[in-house]
Amino acid sequence: MKKLLLVTLTAGLLVTASAQASEAPAKANTCVGCHGMDGNSVVPNFPKLAGQHAAYLEKQLKDFRDGFRKDATMTPFAKGLTDEEIKALAGYYAAQAAK
Numbered sequence: 001m002k003k004l005l006l007v008t009l010t011a012g013l014l015v016t017a018s019a020q021a022s023e024a025p026a027k028a029n030t031c032v033g034c035h036g037m038d039g040n041s042v043v044p045n046f047p048k049l050a051g052q053h054a055a056y057l058e059k060q061l062k063d064f065r066d067g068f069r070k071d072a073t074m075t076p077f078a079k080g081l082t083d084e085e086i087k088a089l090a091g092y093y094a095a096q097a098a099k
């Protein structure tokens with residue numbers, strides 16, 4: 001019984017890992033250092049993006065990009081993003097499980 005549970009859990013983890021890898025938009029590579037690959041930042045002063053509402057994440061990224069929200073660290077990374085890239089990033093992080 002224990003063995004079966006372990007196998008099930010492992011399979012589940014593998015499926016999750018591959019799904020996340022294939023879904024991550026290309027631009028997420030520039031965010032990984034601070035926010036983690038799946039949006040679960042490990043450093044407290046970098047906010048967790050995983051599981052936040054897509055509409056909220058989209059607005060924050062546009063606000064950083066367009067100068068309505070200012071942060072010396074974050075703004076440069078939002079500057080180069082198009083509306084489509086922002087939508088893809090927001091959807092990706094919103095779909096990740098918060099840990």
Ligand code: HEC
Nearest residue numbers: 027030031033034045046047057060061071073074077089
């Ligand atoms: C060098 C570190 C760094 C990188 C790289 C970085 N960020 Fe951030 N990010 C931050 C910090 C710091 C904040 C918090 C800013 C503040 O306090 O207002 C933040 C805030 C955010 C927020 C707002 C979160 C909230 O809860 O309001 C979003 C969304 C976000 N980042 C997305 C991204 C995306 C998408 C990328 C990649 C394109 C990225 N960040 C790259 C450091 C970084």
